[in-house]
Amino acid sequence: MFLRAFSIDNLMSFFISLVAGLLIAAILVLLGALFFYLFVLWYRNRDREKESLESTLLQVTLPRDNEIKIDAAEQLFASLGSMRKGGRLSFLKLQPHLSFEIVGMPGDIRFYVNTPNKFKDLVEKQINGAYPDADIKVVDEKTQKPGYVLGNEYNIFSDSAKVAFASLRLKSSNYLPIKVFKDLPTDPLSSITSILAKMTLGEGAAIQILISPANSKWKKLGRGYIARIKKNESNPETAKYAADPKELEGIENKIGKPGFNVVVRIVVSSSSIEAAQAHLGNIVSAFSQFDGANSFTKNKHRFKGMFMTDFIYRFTPMRGQTSVLTSEELATVFHFPNKSVSTPHIFWISSKR
Numbered sequence: 001m002f003l004r005a006f007s008i009d010n011l012m013s014f015f016i017s018l019v020a021g022l023l024i025a026a027i028l029v030l031l032g033a034l035f036f037y038l039f040v041l042w043y044r045n046r047d048r049e050k051e052s053l054e055s056t057l058l059q060v061t062l063p064r065d066n067e068i069k070i071d072a073a074e075q076l077f078a079s080l081g082s083m084r085k086g087g088r089l090s091f092l093k094l095q096p097h098l099s100f101e102i103v104g105m106p107g108d109i110r111f112y113v114n115t116p117n118k119f120k121d122l123v124e125k126q127i128n129g130a131y132p133d134a135d136i137k138v139v140d141e142k143t144q145k146p147g148y149v150l151g152n153e154y155n156i157f158s159d160s161a162k163v164a165f166a167s168l169r170l171k172s173s174n175y176l177p178i179k180v181f182k183d184l185p186t187d188p189l190s191s192i193t194s195i196l197a198k199m200t201l202g203e204g205a206a207i208q209i210l211i212s213p214a215n216s217k218w219k220k221l222g223r224g225y226i227a228r229i230k231k232n233e234s235n236p237e238t239a240k241y242a243a244d245p246k247e248l249e250g251i252e253n254k255i256g257k258p259g260f261n262v263v264v265r266i267v268v269s270s271s272s273i274e275a276a277q278a279h280l281g282n283i284v285s286a287f288s289q290f291d292g293a294n295s296f297t298k299n300k301h302r303f304k305g306m307f308m309t310d311f312i313y314r315f316t317p318m319r320g321q322t323s324v325l326t327s328e329e330l331a332t333v334f335h336f337p338n339k340s341v342s343t344p345h346i347f348w349i350s351s352k353r
Contacts, residue, residue: 051094051116054116054117054118055114055115055116055117055314056114056115056117056120056138056152057112057113057114057138057139057152057153057154058112058113058114058115058120058123058124058136058137058138058139059110059111059112059136059137059138059139059143059144060111060112060113060127060131060134060135060136060336061110061111061134061135061137061347061348061349062131062133062134062135062336062337062338062348062349063133063348063349063350064339064346064348064349064350065339066131066133066338066339067338067339068130068131068133068336068338069338070181070187070331070332070335071331072130072131072335073130073330073331073334073335073336074327074328074330074331075129075130075327076126076127076129076130076131076331077211077258077260077327077330077331078257078258078327079126079129079130080098080123080126080211080213080260081213081258081260081327083095083096083119083122083212083213084096084212084213084214084215094212094316095212095213095261096116096119096212096213097116097210097211097212097314097316098113098114098115098116098119098123098210098211098212099112099113099114099208099209099210099211099314100112100113100208100209100211100330100334101113101114101206101207101208101209102192102193102196102206102207102334103154103156103196103204103205103206103207104193104195104196104197104198104199104204104205104206104345105145105148105154105156105199105203105204106199106200106201106202106203106204107345108145108148108345108347109193109196109197109343109345109346109347110154110346110347111336111337112139112154113127114314124136131336133349134336135349138152139152139153139154140152154206155204156204156205156206156267156268156269157204157269158202158204158269158271160202160271161202161269161270161271161276162269162270162271162272162273162275162276163267163268163269163276163304163308164267164268164270164273164276164277164279164280165265165266165267165268165280165301165304165307165308165311166265166266166280166284166298166299166301167263167264167265167266167298167299167301167307167321168263168264168266168284168287168296168297168298168299169263169264169296169297169299169321169322169323170294170295170296170297170323170324170325171294171295171296171297172293172294172295173218173221173222173225173294174218174221174222174259174323174324175218175219175221175222175225175251175254175255175324176247176250176251176254176293176294177250177251177253177254177292177293177294177326177329178290178291178292178293178294178295178296178325178329178332179289179290179291179292179332180292180328180329180331180332181328181331181332181335183292184289184332186340187337187338187340187341188289188290188332188333189335189337189341190340190341190342190343191286191289192207192283192286193337193341193343193346194343195279195282195283195286196283196343196345197343197344197345198279199279202270202271203268203269203270203271203275203276203279204268204269205266205267205268205269205279205280205283206265206266206267206311207264207265207266207283208264208265208266208267208311208314209262209263209264209265209330209333209334210262210263210264210265210314210316211260211261211262211325211330212260212261212316213258213259213260213261214259214260214261214324216259218255218259218324219255219259222251222254222255223255225251226248226251226252229243229248244293247293250292250293251293253328254326254328254329257326257327257328258326258327259324259325259326260324260325260326260327260330261316261322261323261324262322262323262324262325262330263299263316263317263321263322263323264287264296264333265307265310265311266280266283266284267308267311268280268283284296284298287333290329290332290333299321
């Protein structure tokens, strides 16, 4: 009887020790994985302030009577996919990123591109390739209206400004497409610039679209989704047509184009927070015109200071907050205006060079 009790006690002790050991091992593995993740996060972003300062803001202006179609912007974005860095250790490096921006000031709407200095020549060449008549100038006080520029940056803020802000990402999976320009009845740029044209004295708004070349993981997920749908539809026992054929066609079209990690930031400055929030709401609402199989939704931001730092320095988000848009989707959201955009206050060059 004693030996039996002793054996049961030993067995229980062994079992408890085993469970405790497994728990400790699991905790150590999780802590190791967390440490590695934080190290990679730090290592990738350790020089981002330096890299941000080694960049140039370009103002891009076109003749009012230009007839260049939105397809030219798709060509431009597709050509920028070549900036991606590859290799086994590419996950330790930040991918090069550009910022395409539309800024509205009282009586003035302008288009900008911010580029790392090492890609400046490439970016200018690609813009001129897609828009041969574009006038590209480095931003300084000579290129802007008095008071609208601070050094080599535009300035939408006044001394007593109240600020409202938001950033946008895709609501659903990256392989699901938004509605693109070919499916829209009018130029989507008009809806956005018409809101920026309403800026009054002491107000300003900026839409910042940060892009960097994406890897191919999102395409693999899209192909997997299509394969699962087709497999289910081909099985006579489980056959059901759960997916819209047009949606599948849209996914196939999207995964066939170069993709970019994108975050859309919107900042509005006004004399009152109510006015700033009203303008912000109108701009965010303008992005609903792109609602299709996918749509834009707002990110959550707890710390205003961190958001504004990311906006001013044009930092890519350290984690989350981005989505994948293709060259076609980017061209839909951002392109330089042509004569079909009749919004007042757009800054044009007076004649073709």
